[in-house]
Amino acid sequence: MASGKLSPRQKMINLMYLVFIAMLAMNMSKEVLSAFGFMNEKLVENNLTATQKNNQTLSNLATKAQEQPEKYADLYEKANTISQLSKDFTAYLETKKEFFLAEQEDPKNYESMDQSNLVDQYFFANDKFTKEGQEFLDQISGYKTKVVEILGENNPLSDVVKNRFDTSDQKKGVGTQPWLNNRYEGFPLISTITNFTSMQMDIKTTESEIYSSLLGGQLESDVSLTNYDAIVVADKTAFFQGEKFTGKIYLGKKDPTLKADVVEIGGRALPESSIQAGQVLLDFPAGNVGEHTIKGKFVFTENGEKVEIPIASSYAVIPKPNSAVISADKMNVVYRGVPNPMTISIPGIPDNLVKASAPGLRSTAGSGKYTMTPSSGREVTIKVSGTLPNGQSVSSSQNFRIKDIPSPQGTIRKESGHVVMPKSSLENATVGVQLPDFDFDLKLSTTGFTLKVPGQGAVVVRGNRMSAAAKKSIAKAKRGDVVTIFDIKSSLVGNSGYKIKNASPVSVEIQ
Incomplete structure (x- = not known):
């Protein structure tokens, strides 16, 4: 173009054209590199969304496996295994991406990632694969093999997984070329990074398809007659x-x-x-x-x-009844100071034709539902009468023992018995009370307690938090000292007139 019998001016013009074309080619190459980078960013975002979706599906499946183990336990076990395989393979690919980008000053400068030397030297040695290159192929093959083994060869998804992670020789011209060479040798660095991210997307897609297949198969089974x-x-x-x-x-x-x-x-x-x-x-x-x-x-x-x-x-x-059936819903006694739920009925007689009476007994919403709130005494008698469909009357009565609410347990930071903690934690801790293994959902409020540090005088505290005097005494405790919290007083929320017995003490070993 710049040779032959041309004037110096024409030669200069032709040379400028060559430079111009070269510049266009360089700009196009940079645009392609940037396009790979932007595609990689998009794939990374999609992977995050897919990961959240897959985790949610797996979590829901775990819940179903707990609620209906016979139906979902095996499915969850398979899904969990697939999840772990996918996490391991995804993490492996992420380490490779980090390795290749380690020397990049700006991981967003895609136009500078036009070299292939780093990838070529890492995966290839002359006409053979390096140890790292073979490891990469083994990772892909291992993931594919294990997933297909879990799915089973007859599962339609198995063929999809095989094709998606196929590493067999690829066609090139009239012949073939190894898959690793065909996909990575001589390609810009940003192309390799994007390929890794794309493979991570394939893993997420595989997970999602398998979860859908497992749940879909169960749903199909559920609707079967x-x-x-x-x-x-x-x-x-x-x-x-x-x-x-x-x-x-x-x-x-x-x-x-x-x-x-x-x-x-x-x-x-x-x-x-x-x-x-x-x-x-x-x-x-x-x-x-x-x-x-x-x-x-x-x-x-x-x-x-x-x-x-x-x-x-x-x-x-059953024969026609001649006595009522009375039972406490939660126990065979009633407790003083709290409304005890009860069900009172006579078999074969509608609830609106049954009447019950006793001190502290009142009807509540619901058929045959009552609450018994005893006050004084150690025993209460409930009398019941009803009218049969034929007009005949029947009556009966039942005695119930009245018991006081048992003594609560003292707690520090919601722990009872012997507790180990630093002085700083004890100073800011809350002293509480609880009723373990008590069938009623009662709320108790701590009104005061006494604190004793070894070598110090006892400190009486009002409320459930350490007073200034208590904190000063705790500050003098040494490591290994056992601080005792006793004489813990409390009241019943909603019924402050009922006297709750003192709670059991708590011992705190200074850490």
Whole structure:
């Protein structure tokens, strides 16, 4: 272009064109490098979002595994293994990215990452792979193999994972080239960094797809008719002799669109009018006094085949009652100073026809629900009367022992017994009280206590925090000294008139 019989002026013009074209090429190369860098930033952001989503899915699956271990425990174990494999592989790739970027003054200056020497020397030695290059290939292959092993060869996702992490020889021209050379040899540094981030994205995608596949398979199993249970629900818990049994049979997953082809009870098919959407109406004599069983089956058609769901339940027929059933909901005694929840009923008699009376007893919201708040004495008698459907009256009574609220335990920083802590922590700690293994949710407020430091006089404190005198005494304690907090007084929140017994002492060893 700049040779031949040309004037000096023309030669100069041609040379300027060459310089101009070279400059364009250099600018285009810098733009490409920047594009790789911006793509890497975007992939990093996507990886963070994908990680949060995957962690949330795994957390939800862990919750389901605790609540329904038989259904989700195996799925969670697989998902957790996949999660750990993915974390390890992602961390490995992150260390490589950090290694290659270690000498970069500005990791955002993508236009300066145009060299391939660092990557080439790290992965390749003459015509062979370095130890690090082979390790990189082994990491990819190991992750792929272990994931496919967990999924199983017949799982459609296995082929996806194999293709996604394929490191077989690649086509180049008329021949082939090793995958590592084809992807990394001679490429700018920023290209390698972006490839690593892209592979991390592939790992996150694989995780997400596997979690969806595991949960989707379980959901498909849940909606299958083979997982339905037949539940017999009686209209009432017991029946009088001579009455008819009335109730319904529900499927475990009630579906208004679902209707059985046939329902058999005791070897006899029920009439079509008894079979309704998602339930079956039962109406037959209850039978004699004693235990009775209900056995039968639902028959459905699913995918052209008959599916049978067995029915198995029981009910009791009892004689007409002549006494009330009274029980404390939480214990066989009632406690002074607190409202004790109670349920009072007479089998076979509606709650609105049952009356109960006793000192401190009052009705609350809910059928048969009462609270008993005893005051004086050591025993209380509850009298109950009711009217049977035939108009006959029945009555009964029951005695309950009245007990005081037990002595609470003293606590320091919510710890009881022997506690070890520094002086500084003790000075700022709160003295509290608690009622371990007590069935009522009572709130107690500390009103005062006494503190004794070895070699010092006892200090009486009002409230639940250390006073200035107490702090001064604690400051003189030595390491190994055992400070005793005793005579801990408290009151019942909402009932300050009730006297709570002093709490047990707390000993604090100075650390």
